Amino acid sequence: xxxxxxxxxxxxxxxxxxxxxxxxxxxxxxxxxxxxxxxxxxxxxxxxxxxxxxxxxxxxxxxxxxxxxxxxxxxxxxxxxxxxxxxxxxxxxxxxxxxxxxxxxxxxxxxxxxxxxxxxxxxxxxxxxxxxxxxxxxxxxxxxxxxxxxxxxxxxxxxxxxxxxxxxxxxxxxxxxxxxxxxxxxxxxxxxxxxxxxxxxxxxxxxxxxxxxxxxxxxxxxxxxxxxxxxxxxxxxxxxxxxxxxxxxxxxxxxxxxxxxxxxxxxxxxxxxxxxxxxxxxxxxxxxxxxxxxxxxxxxxxxxxxxxxxxxxxxxxxx
Amino acid sequence: xxxxxxxxxxxxxxxxxxxxxxxxxxxxxxxxxxxxxxxxxxxxxxxxxxxxxxxxxxxxxxxxxxxxxxxxxxxxxxxxxxxxxxxxxxxxxxxxxxxxxxxxxxxxxxxxxxxxxxxxxxxxxxxxxxxxxxxxxxxxxxxxxxxxxxxxxxxxxxxxxxxxxxxxxxxxxxxxxxxxxxxxxxxxxxxxxxxxxxxxxxxxxxxxxxxxxxxxxxxxxxxxxxxxxxxxxxxxxxxxxxxxxxxxxxxxxxxxxxxxxxxxxxxxxxxxxxxxxxxxxxxxxxxx
Numbered sequence: 001x002x003x004x005x006x007x008x009x010x011x012x013x014x015x016x017x018x019x020x021x022x023x024x025x026x027x028x029x030x031x032x033x034x035x036x037x038x039x040x041x042x043x044x045x046x047x048x049x050x051x052x053x054x055x056x057x058x059x060x061x062x063x064x065x066x067x068x069x070x071x072x073x074x075x076x077x078x079x080x081x082x083x084x085x086x087x088x089x090x091x092x093x094x095x096x097x098x099x100x101x102x103x104x105x106x107x108x109x110x111x112x113x114x115x116x117x118x119x120x121x122x123x124x125x126x127x128x129x130x131x132x133x134x135x136x137x138x139x140x141x142x143x144x145x146x147x148x149x150x151x152x153x154x155x156x157x158x159x160x161x162x163x164x165x166x167x168x169x170x171x172x173x174x175x176x177x178x179x180x181x182x183x184x185x186x187x188x189x190x191x192x193x194x195x196x197x198x199x200x201x202x203x204x205x206x207x208x209x210x211x212x213x214x215x216x217x218x219x220x221x222x223x224x225x226x227x228x229x230x231x232x233x234x235x236x237x238x239x240x241x242x243x244x245x246x247x248x249x250x251x252x253x254x255x256x257x258x259x260x261x262x263x264x265x266x267x268x269x270x271x272x273x274x275x276x277x278x279x280x281x282x283x284x285x286x287x288x289x290x291x292x293x294x295x296x297x298x299x300x301x302x303x304x305x306x307x308x309x310x311x312x313x314x315x316x317x318x319x
Numbered sequence: 320x321x322x323x324x325x326x327x328x329x330x331x332x333x334x335x336x337x338x339x340x341x342x343x344x345x346x347x348x349x350x351x352x353x354x355x356x357x358x359x360x361x362x363x364x365x366x367x368x369x370x371x372x373x374x375x376x377x378x379x380x381x382x383x384x385x386x387x388x389x390x391x392x393x394x395x396x397x398x399x400x401x402x403x404x405x406x407x408x409x410x411x412x413x414x415x416x417x418x419x420x421x422x423x424x425x426x427x428x429x430x431x432x433x434x435x436x437x438x439x440x441x442x443x444x445x446x447x448x449x450x451x452x453x454x455x456x457x458x459x460x461x462x463x464x465x466x467x468x469x470x471x472x473x474x475x476x477x478x479x480x481x482x483x484x485x486x487x488x489x490x491x492x493x494x495x496x497x498x499x500x501x502x503x504x505x506x507x508x509x510x511x512x513x514x515x516x517x518x519x520x521x522x523x524x525x526x527x528x529x530x531x532x533x534x535x536x537x538x539x540x541x542x543x544x545x546x547x548x549x550x551x552x553x554x555x556x557x558x559x560x561x562x563x564x565x566x567x568x569x570x571x572x573x574x575x576x577x578x579x580x581x582x583x584x585x586x587x588x589x590x591x592x593x594x595x596x597x598x599x600x601x602x603x604x605x606x607x
Contacts, residue, residue: 029435035511039428040440042421046481051447053462054455061458115347118340121332130344131596132589133352139588140581141540141556145563146354146361156374192351197484197533197599204599218331228331239603246448246604254451276453283457284545296454307449311604 055300061293068287079294090295092270093278096183097253100274101306104187105252108194109244115195116202117229131203138196147189148262151175179271182263186272189258196251198244205240209233234317241317245310253303256280275299355581362386362578369570385575392562392572398550400558407555410472411538414479418534419527421480426489427515431501441490445604447483456545463546474546475554479538485530491601492526493519525594526601532591536584556580 030037062079064072083090119130137143150158153174163169175181209232217232234241256276259265263272266281275295283292361369363381393400429437459478460469468474496519504514520527542557559576562569588595 026435033432033434036428036432036434036437039432039511039515040425040437043425043481043486044440046421046477047444047447047483047486049462050459050478050481051455051483052443054458055450057458057461058455111347115344118344121337121340128592130348131592132585133348135588136355136581136585137351139536139584140355141577141584142560142563143355143358143577143581145577146358150354150357156370158374158376161374192354195351197602200595200599201602204596204602207596208600214331222331224333225331225336237603239605240599242604243602250449250451254453256453276451279453279456289457292457296457300450300454303450303454304446 058293058296058300061290062297064290064293066288066290066293068289072290075290079291080298082291083294083298089270089273090275090278093273093275096271096273097255097275099183100187100190100255101249101252104190104194104255105248108191108252109198109248111191112195112199112244112248113202113241116199116206117233119203120206131200134195135199138193138199142261144189144193144258145261147185147192148176151185151262153177176263177268179269182267182271186255186259186262189262190252190255193258194248194251196247198247201240201243201247202237205237206233209236238314238317241314242311245314246307249306249310250303253299253306358574358577358581361574364571364574366571369574385571389562389572389575389579392569396558398553402551403553403555403558406472406552407539407541410475410541410543410554411535413472414476414538415531415534417476417480418482418485419530422482422485422489422530423520423523423527424515426486426493427519429486430490430493431496431498431519444483444486448487460545469546470549470552472552475538475541475543479534482534482537485534488529488533488598488602489523489526491603492523492598494601496522525597528591528594529598532587532595535587539584540580 061072063074063076065075065078066072115130115134119127119134122130149156152158152160153172153176155161155164155172157172157175159175160169160172163173164171173181175185213232213236214228217228222228222231254276255274259267259272259274259277260280265277267273276299279292279295279299282288282295357376360376360378362385363383364378365380365382365384368375368379428434429441463469463474466473468477500518500522501514504518505511509517540556541554542560543552543554544557547553547557559580562576563573565573
């Protein structure tokens with residue numbers, strides 16, 4: 001069977017096409033391509049059931065009061081008004097999440113790019129080792145628990161004992177209890193783990209750029225590595241930059257495991273409470289599913305919106 | 320234009336810049352690797368060294384005590400510990416195998432066939448990369464309940480089949496399979512599935528290795544805590560996390576656990592790195 005078929009539903013030109021004939025046409029097309037649909041079906045169905053339906057259901061539930069036991073009761077925009085007008089903890093979590101995303105997102109992203117770029121200059125063996133070193137923290141399970149020991153609040157913590165030894169501090173600092181310090185500590189740990197899939201994509205992208213382009217660049221008067229980066233490397237890597245941005249934005253808005261592991265749930269004075277923490281609080285502890293769904297919907301829309309904005313910015317790279 | 324040999328290995332590079340970049344790599348490389356080394360070193364520390372003041376970074380008298388204690392603890396657990404290991408291995412193997420087959424089939428059709436809705440479907444999958452799975456956690460629970468899959472392996476295995484990242488990477492990599500190769504297989508009378516399985520799949524080996532690794536990483540760390548409540552169905556990370564919660568009394572065993580959980584995915588990545596990088600070269604999101 002030849003699977004390469006004419007593109008989509010193209011109604012015959014010049015004739016007035018009724019809805020009915022259009023539908024018939026589509027049906028014919030679908031039947032003609034039934035093998036393609038069979039190929040996509042297993043993934044499609046699972047993806048639909050466990051990703052699309054949940055998103056839609058979540059949006060629907062966000063307009064209801066729902067505690068799992070009783071049937072959901074429609075309450076209009078009440079969850080949202082409560083969220084934005086009277087839930088101080090939510091507003092605090094929004095502030096924390098945006099702070100975390102705005103700082104760790106771009107820094108992690110640029111660091112991924114910079115390290116990938118520097119690593120790319122190294123000989124292959126060392127390059128593989130460096131990629132492993134930089135990528136490992138993001139895949140090694142709960143090793144971030146180690147940071148808890150480092151920033152431990154007593155004198156046994158590495159940071160505290162070093163500071164005391166150096167005479168900078170006279171008594172142990174409560175790194176993970178003092179609201180002043182929680183966020184910076186969490187940012188350090190998040191940044192430590194931020195060289196993930198996007199970083200791999202950059203490493204791969206850099207390796208696949210044709211050397212001929214760099215040689216041509218020299219002829220055209222490119223004088224140093226920074227010009228080379230901006231005029232040749234980055235434009236060539238635009239698709240990877242897009243991919244890396246998606247990975248980075250999505251993960252930086254979803255930070256929650258690290259804050260729970262390091263600062264506890266809830267953290268002191270909600271100093272490290274993120275939107276996802278809030279979602280977990282209402283979804284799995286208080287069982288206010290309608291309210292939790294409203295939080296999830298806000299988060300969903302924020303993630304998509306930020307991704308779209310950043311993609312538009314990235315289109316300008318190298319222009 | 321300055322006179323420079325075009326065939327020298329490195330263009331536009333100055334010594335100063337090289338030193339700067341290497342210095343940056345060494346500095347941040349140590350920041351990245353030190354906690355990992357610390358985790359490894361901790362696992363071999365005897366108890367008195369774990370609680371020594373001032374704390375020491377490296378182990379002085381390495382010992383296997385922590386691992387021995389871990390196995391002793393495992394032997395005492397209520398559900399035989401091998402059960403947790405089996406659960407995680409089974410879920411990881413089944414979920415990964417299913418994911419690779421299901422995502423590759425879809426990716427093949429999306430890349431090599433043209434049919435109504437294919438573009439739309441793919442763009443929905445790409446959009447789904449833009450939000451984290453936490454936003455769907457609550458309805459997912461309801462879906463599982465409706466399917467009667469709560470407290471079964473299925474609740475962890477089947478959703479893994481549909482990871483969008485796997486489909487995305489596979490579809491991008493399928494570009495590298497020459498159409499002429501597929502066409503000649505079809506001319507020889509191979510069915511579409513046969514063409515996919517015997518011609519396309521061997522060509523995209525780096526990609527499915529990548530899918531295996533990514534899906535392994537996700538499943539390996541899956542505690543399954545929301546969907547699973549029978550003790551005998553719980554996973555290894557769940558059991559190990561319970562040990563970690565033991566606090567001071569279990570500090571040594573905890574260090575061994577951290578090392579164990581970290582070493583498996585890191586080793587796997589080390590072995591498959593070149594395939595993964597090859598796949599990621601196609602990972603870009605194209606603008607069209």
